[in-house]
Amino acid sequence: MTHPLARGADLAATLRACWLRLTWALAALVLLGIWSPPTMAGPLDDPRNDAFYTPPAQLPPGPHGTLIRSRPFVPVGLLVSGWQIMYKSTDASGNAVAVTGTVLVPWTPWFGGNRPLIAWAPGTQGMADNCAPSHQYAIGTEYEVLLGAPALTLARGWAIAMTDYQGMGTPGDQPYLVGRSEGQAVLDAALAAQQLPAANLSANAPVGIMGYSQGGHASAWAAELQPSYAPTLKVKGVAAGAGPARIDGTFYSQNNGSLFGGAMIYMLMGMNAAYPELDLPSILTSYGQHLVADARDKKCFIEMVASYPGTSDAVLVNPPGILDRPDWKARLAQNRTGSVAPAVPALVYAGLLDEVVPYPVTKQLFTDWCAAGAKVSFRTIGITEHISGMALGWPLALGWMSDRFAGENAPSDCP
Numbered sequence: 001m002t003h004p005l006a007r008g009a010d011l012a013a014t015l016r017a018c019w020l021r022l023t024w025a026l027a028a029l030v031l032l033g034i035w036s037p038p039t040m041a042g043p044l045d046d047p048r049n050d051a052f053y054t055p056p057a058q059l060p061p062g063p064h065g066t067l068i069r070s071r072p073f074v075p076v077g078l079l080v081s082g083w084q085i086m087y088k089s090t091d092a093s094g095n096a097v098a099v100t101g102t103v104l105v106p107w108t109p110w111f112g113g114n115r116p117l118i119a120w121a122p123g124t125q126g127m128a129d130n131c132a133p134s135h136q137y138a139i140g141t142e143y144e145v146l147l148g149a150p151a152l153t154l155a156r157g158w159a160i161a162m163t164d165y166q167g168m169g170t171p172g173d174q175p176y177l178v179g180r181s182e183g184q185a186v187l188d189a190a191l192a193a194q195q196l197p198a199a200n201l202s203a204n205a206p207v208g209i210m211g212y213s214q215g216g217h218a219s220a221w222a223a224e225l226q227p228s229y230a231p232t233l234k235v236k237g238v239a240a241g242a243g244p245a246r247i248d249g250t251f252y253s254q255n256n257g258s259l260f261g262g263a264m265i266y267m268l269m270g271m272n273a274a275y276p277e278l279d280l281p282s283i284l285t286s287y288g289q290h291l292v293a294d295a296r297d298k299k300c301f302i303e304m305v306a307s308y309p310g311t312s313d314a315v316l317v318n319p320p321g322i323l324d325r326p327d328w329k330a331r332l333a334q335n336r337t338g339s340v341a342p343a344v345p346a347l348v349y350a351g352l353l354d355e356v357v358p359y360p361v362t363k364q365l366f367t368d369w370c371a372a373g374a375k376v377s378f379r380t381i382g383i384t385e386h387i388s389g390m391a392l393g394w395p396l397a398l399g400w401m402s403d404r405f406a407g408e409n410a411p412s413d414c415p
Contacts, residue, residue: 065191076140121211176270183221216243262308338368345410351389
C-alpha cells in the first residue's frame with residue numbers, strides 16, 4: 001500500500017510537471033508573437049472616474065446586443081488588437097441595461113472562412129468597478145491572462161468577446177451568479193463584437209461559449225438561453241468548467257466559512273441586486289455592512305478572500321442562515337443551471353479536488369443536461385484544485401471546441 005506521504009509527493013510532482021508544460025507552452029507563444037509577459041504600463045483611469053463606463057442617459061434604440069460605444073486599448077500581456085466596448089443587454093427582470101466588455105482579435109490573418117469568436121464568460125473578479133475585466137486587461141492584472149488561458153485561445157486565431165457582466169464598471173452592483181443576467185450579458189457581448197467595424201468579425205462566424213468557475217455558471221446559462229435570446233449567433237458548442245450547478249446547496253455550504261468565505265458577500269450582494277425585495281440592507285450586521293462597503297470600494301476577488309478568510313453568513317446577517325430564509329433560498333434555487341438542454345453540444349469539466357466548486361456540484365450539470373436530452377461530454381481534470389483545474393482544463397476545452405468549429409461529430413458521455 002502506498003504511503004500517504006508518497007502519494008502527496010507524487011501529486012506535487014505531477015502538478016509541477018503540468019505547470020512546467022504550461023510554462024513551455026507560454027514560452028512558445030512568446031516566440032510566435034501571440035503573448036508577451038506583463039509589463040508596467042500606464043493604467044487607465046478607474047472606471048468610476050472614466051466617462052467611458054458611464055452609460056448615456058438614454059440608451060440608444062435597437063435590440064439587445066447593440067454596440068453603444070468602443071475604444072481601442074492595449075491589452076497588457078497580449079500582442080493582439082483590443083477594444084473596450086459598451087453594449088445594450090438585458091437584466092434579470094427584462095429591462096434594458098448598458099454593459100461593458102472586451103474584444104480581442106489576433107493580429108495573424110485568418111484563412112478558410114470567418115474567424116471564430118469565443119463568447120468568454122469570465123470567472124469571479126469582484127464587485128468593485130475597478131475589478132471589471134476590461135479594466136484589468138488594460139492595467140495587466142486580469143488573472144485569467146496570468147494563467148495563460150486567453151493567450152492559448154488567441155493562438156488558435158480565434159477572437160474573444162468577454163463581458164464585464166452587468167454592474168462591473170457600470171453603475172450598480174453586479175448580479176453575481178444571477179444566471180439570466182450573466183447569460184444574456186455573455187451573448188450580447190458576442191453580438192456587439194460582430195458590429196465592431198475594426199474587429200472585422202462576421203455575423204456568420206462560428207461562435208463558441210466558454211467559461212470557468214463563475215464563468216462556467218454563466219456559460220451554461222448562456223447556452224440554455226441562446227436559442228430564444230440570441231438565435232442569430234452561430235453557436236457551435238459550449239464548454240463550462242467548474243460551474244456551480246446548484247448554488248442553493250453544497251456550493252453555498254462549501255464556501256460559507258471556508259478560506260474563500262470573503263467572497264460569500266458577493267452572492268448576497270448579487271442576489272439583492274437582481275431581486276431588491278430580498279432587502280439585504282435590513283438583515284446585514286454591522287460587520288456585514290463593512291464587507292459590503294469594502295467589496296464595493298476597490299478590493300477584487302483575490303484581495304477580498306485574503307482579507308476575510310473563514311467568513312460565514314453567521315457574522316454577515318442577523319439572524320444567521322441565508323438558506324434558512326425561504327425567500328433567499330427560492331431565489332438561489334431559481335439560478336440553478338441544467339433545467340434546459342442546450343441546442344448545441346456541451347463539454348462539462350471539473351477537478352476532483354476542487355475546494356471552491358466541489359466536483360459533485362459541477363458533475364450535477366452534466367447529469368441534469370443529460371436528463372434534459374442534451375449531448376454532453378464530461379471530463380475529470382485529474383486531482384486538481386480550482387486554479388490548476390482551469391490551467392489544465394482550458395487546453396482540453398480548446399481542443400474540444402476546435403473539433404466543434406471543424407464540424408466533427410460531438411461525442412456524448414450521457415448514459
